[in-house]
Every structure is written in C-alpha cells, then in structure tokens.
Amino acid sequence: MTKLAPVLSAHWDEKDSFTLEGYKRHGGYKAAEKALAMDPDAVIQLVKDSGLRGRGGAGFPTGMKWGFIPQGDNKDHYLVVNADESEPGTCKDMPLLMANPHVLVEGCIIACHAIRAKHAFIYIRGEVTHVARRMNQAIADAYAAGILGNGIDVVLHVGAGAYICGEETALLDSLEGFRGQPRLRPPFPAIAGLYARPTVVNNVESISAVPAIVMNGAEWYQSMGTEKSKGTTLYSLSGHVANPGQFEAPLGITLREILELAGGVRPGHKLKFWTPGGSSTPLFTDAHLDVPLDYEGVAAAGSMLGTKALQIFDETTCVVRAVLRWTEFYKHESCGKCTPCREGTWWLVQILRDLEEGKGTEADLAKLLDLCDNIMGRSFCALGDGATSPITSSIKYFRDEYIAHLTNGACPFDPVASTLFVGAGA
Ligand SMILES: Cc1cc2nc3c(=O)[nH]c(=O)nc-3n(C[C@H](O)[C@H](O)[C@H](O)COP(=O)(O)O)c2cc1C
Numbered sequence: 001m002t003k004l005a006p007v008l009s010a011h012w013d014e015k016d017s018f019t020l021e022g023y024k025r026h027g028g029y030k031a032a033e034k035a036l037a038m039d040p041d042a043v044i045q046l047v048k049d050s051g052l053r054g055r056g057g058a059g060f061p062t063g064m065k066w067g068f069i070p071q072g073d074n075k076d077h078y079l080v081v082n083a084d085e086s087e088p089g090t091c092k093d094m095p096l097l098m099a100n101p102h103v104l105v106e107g108c109i110i111a112c113h114a115i116r117a118k119h120a121f122i123y124i125r126g127e128v129t130h131v132a133r134r135m136n137q138a139i140a141d142a143y144a145a146g147i148l149g150n151g152i153d154v155v156l157h158v159g160a161g162a163y164i165c166g167e168e169t170a171l172l173d174s175l176e177g178f179r180g181q182p183r184l185r186p187p188f189p190a191i192a193g194l195y196a197r198p199t200v201v202n203n204v205e206s207i208s209a210v211p212a213i214v215m216n217g218a219e220w221y222q223s224m225g226t227e228k229s230k231g232t233t234l235y236s237l238s239g240h241v242a243n244p245g246q247f248e249a250p251l252g253i254t255l256r257e258i259l260e261l262a263g264g265v266r267p268g269h270k271l272k273f274w275t276p277g278g279s280s281t282p283l284f285t286d287a288h289l290d291v292p293l294d295y296e297g298v299a300a301a302g303s304m305l306g307t308k309a310l311q312i313f314d315e316t317t318c319v320v321r322a323v324l325r326w327t328e329f330y331k332h333e334s335c336g337k338c339t340p341c342r343e344g345t346w347w348l349v350q351i352l353r354d355l356e357e358g359k360g361t362e363a364d365l366a367k368l369l370d371l372c373d374n375i376m377g378r379s380f381c382a383l384g385d386g387a388t389s390p391i392t393s394s395i396k397y398f399r400d401e402y403i404a405h406l407t408n409g410a411c412p413f414d415p416v417a418s419t420l421f422v423g424a425g426a
Helices: 020-026 030-036 039-051 061-068 093-099 101-115 129-144 168-174 204-216 220-222 253-262 293-298 319-333 339-356 361-373 382-408
Strands: 078-085 119-124 153-158 199-203 234-238 245-250 269-276 308-316
Touching: 020 101, 020 129, 020 382, 030 101, 030 293, 039 061, 039 204, 039 220, 039 308, 061 101, 061 199, 078 093, 078 101, 078 204, 093 101, 093 129, 093 204, 093 269, 101 129, 101 153, 101 319, 119 168, 119 220, 119 245, 129 153, 153 234, 168 199, 199 204, 199 293, 204 220, 234 253, 245 253, 253 308, 269 319, 269 382, 319 382, 339 361, 339 382
Parallel strands: 078 119, 078 199, 119 153, 234 308
Antiparallel strands: 234 245, 269 308
C-alpha cells in the first residue's frame, strides 16, 4: 500500500522546525551551498531530470519553466513565489510556511542562481498576518546569518487579499502596484514578467521541493510517484473527515488510501462527493475513491489534480448548496476585466440561488449549463473556467438532487422549509 512519505513535512512536528537552528540541524542550507557551486544550467537540468511539476495547480514542469528564461540577455531576471493560496479548500502552502519558512528561502536561493536572478519576491495573501510575520522573521534571520544578501535578495510582499492575485499575471500587476488583473499573453512572464523583465513564477511548494532534489538527486525524486507525476506532494484534506490536515505522499496515492490514514469519513457517515484539487476542479463521488491522485489519473477520470485540496462532503451536505456557496465566491472574486466571467458568474449565482430554494424550473438546469458553456474557454483567465467546474460536474452526478429541490419546492436538506428532510439526523 502507498504510504505517507514526509519530505517537505519531515520535521513539522519539531517545536523549533521554523527556526534557522531547527532547519540547519537537519542539513538546512547545505543544498544552497551545493547548488551555488554548480553551473546554473546544471541546476536547471537537475530540476528538469527530477520531473518536478508545478504545485500551484497546472502541473507545468518546473525545470522547463526555468529553462525558458533567456540567458546572456543582460537584463535583470526575477523569481516570484506565489504564496497567495486562495483556492477554497487549499491549505498546504500556509502550513508549510508556518512549519518551515527556511526551506522556501533556500529554494529561492537555488532557483535564483539557476535562472540568474538577483531578486526573489514572495507574494503572500493579505489575510495571513501570522504567516507573513513568520516568513519575515525567517528572511531576517537568513540575512543576519549572511545566507541572504550576498548577491541574492528575498523580499516578502503582502497582498491585499484577492483570489485573482493568485493568477500569475494578476499577481505581477499587483506586485508592481497596479490593480490585480490578468495580463494578455503572450508575452509570457518568462519573456516579459515583473517590470517587463524575464520572470519565473512558481508556487511555494514547487520552490520548496527544490532543496531536497539538489541534495538527494533527480533519481531519488524520480523514484517516487508515478510515470509522469514524480515525487511527493502535500495533499490537504478538509471537511467531513475524522482527522483533517496535510498529508504528504507520493503522487498517485488514492483518496481511499489517504482517508484510511486520516481515520476515514467522520464516524457514522459516508462519502458523498469531494474535490480532488480545490473548488475549481470538477467534483468526484464515492465512485472515484480509487482514482490515482496524479495529474494523468485525475484528468483521465474527468477532473484535475489542481492544488490537491481534497474537500470531503458526507451525505448530510446539500450539493446544490455547496455549489452555490462556491459560485458566490467566484462571483465575488471575479476581477471584472472580462465580460464572460464578470456577468456570467453573476447570472450563475442568481439561477443557482433560485434552484437551491426550490424556486426554479427544470429549464434552469439547461440554462445553467448553457451559461457555463459560454464562460468555459471564453473568459480572460482560468478563474471563469474554474467557476463552471463544480456546476457542470454536480449536475452530471447529482441531477436528481437538483430536481428534488424543484419538486420539493425547497431544499430537501433544510429542516425548516422542507417536508422531505434528508439531512443529518433525518
Ligand atoms: C484564479 C487563479 C488563482 C490562482 N491562485 C494561485 C495561488 O494562490 N497559488 C499558486 O501557486 N498558483 C495559483 N494559480 C496558478 C498560477 O497562475 C500559476 O500557474 C502558478 O503560480 C505557477 O506556479 P507552479 O508552476 O509552481 O505551479 C492561480 C490561477 C488562477 C487562474
């Protein structure tokens, strides 16, 4: 059976895991020393050979992204670390930064050396003051110890708290002081990113995975995971489970296996639906318990691995209510730049709200799907696409539950309004 494989999370249970001393006790900053003695191109090749893929959602090969940065162009290059983590259900980067901020600092040093950058910016969401303080302390300690400031600088930038600022080009606009809205591509950030200079944008977990790869080698990393999805990753398990939290395992573990490790669905209840990669990835049901949670396995089963945010819902949850709540989030977070997303998410909420209250008609389901069709692939960035995922997938798997709202004239899970209450304790 696939087991947990703590690499990033190996020492999270130690009281001082977040301090410089705690990090150095386990060989911290040795990988940076080793990488700085290597040719930058050799570091890029090593990361390419490891098979590391971006952990921010899309799974793009990290070494290949670094290799896109033009060399010998006499321009400043930048590394930008995406610590916005706003996808509903995703809670891996913040725990990582709380438990081990130095691994990110070390990853930044290695990545900057590889792409020949002198500056790294870490963009963190505004609400997580405690994480920002911890990260700032780690950066200050690294400067005081002479680890930073010798040709590589790291700056923490605290955003104002917007989901769209996790989208890499909106993030760059925000970092430059503009309103966070996505940019037209091309040019891609590797050519014209921060301040129109070649820029790599990577997720916190992607950069934090690099020191262990440098220390242990590409083959070691390749030996974990599946054919095309290598290494270990942090799965965040939340919702109706006995022991929610972060579980680090090789890519390809199944939800059934993770649930076993987490003590199962909360006692007395059974799995109804779940998200494999946050709320912008199509829902799965109990029929998908054995899908390998790697990029290919999840895609073949009709969803996306995304941020590996496994949100678990048991039979007491109204799927229409859950989807409405997510859709309200997307409507609120739509930046307004493009019409399909700005107007579309607004209409999705109106129709879903009526359906959830049992007020709509069956024709509204067709209208919802039609709206989704007009947003998917037509919005300026992937926020709009993501907003449609829970809707289309929930109608696919739970059409009967939508219809039950209509025939009942109310949400069947509402103990007051419904005569057919099917919720908890029914
Ligand atoms: C609406 C939206 C929000 C996103 N939020 C995040 C985020 O919070 N963190 C993140 O790393 N990537 C986020 N992404 C993905 C980034 O655009 C980008 O793909 C990622 O930071 C690249 O890093 P990686 O290659 O290491 O995965 C978001 C994308 C979209 C469309």
